[in-house]
Amino acid sequence: MLGEKIGEFTGKTTGRRVVPNDEHGPKMEISFEQVGTLLGTQCIDYGTYEAAPVGKHLEGTGLGIIMTPDGDMVNWRATGVGNFTGKGQGVNWRGSLTYSTQSTKFSKLNGLSVIFEYDIDETGNNSKGRVFEWK
Secondary structure, eight states, X not given: OEEEEEEEEEEEEEEEEEEEOTTSOEEXXXXXXXXXXXXXXXXXXXXXXXXXXXXXXXXXXXXXXEEOTTSOEEEEEEEEEEEEOSXXXXXXXXXXXXXXXXXXTTGXXXXXXXXXXXXXXXXXXXXXXXEEEEO
């Protein structure tokens, strides 16, 4: 069951490169930077994900680090599926996240199941995302 929204972010792609994908052809590696809130706290998120075409959709995995102005840090890992919107490079990503942190402020995230919705615009450069507790 979908629980409360615990975060919301907007961001920009900061880099792209094509990398090998074993015997299945190339995949894209995309790095991004985004700002927003997590558990009501302002933060910045730096992340990288890899996306491989599978049929008419994308499958991806990613990892990143969220930091607050006070020096709190949260690590994350994600896996998801991206579906093309039909508008340029637009992709809607849906999937799951896990967080780990030593921060007392964000300790609730340890062991929490989280799902995400991330939408990439038609330019492939701008993103908006939401994360929800999964109960």
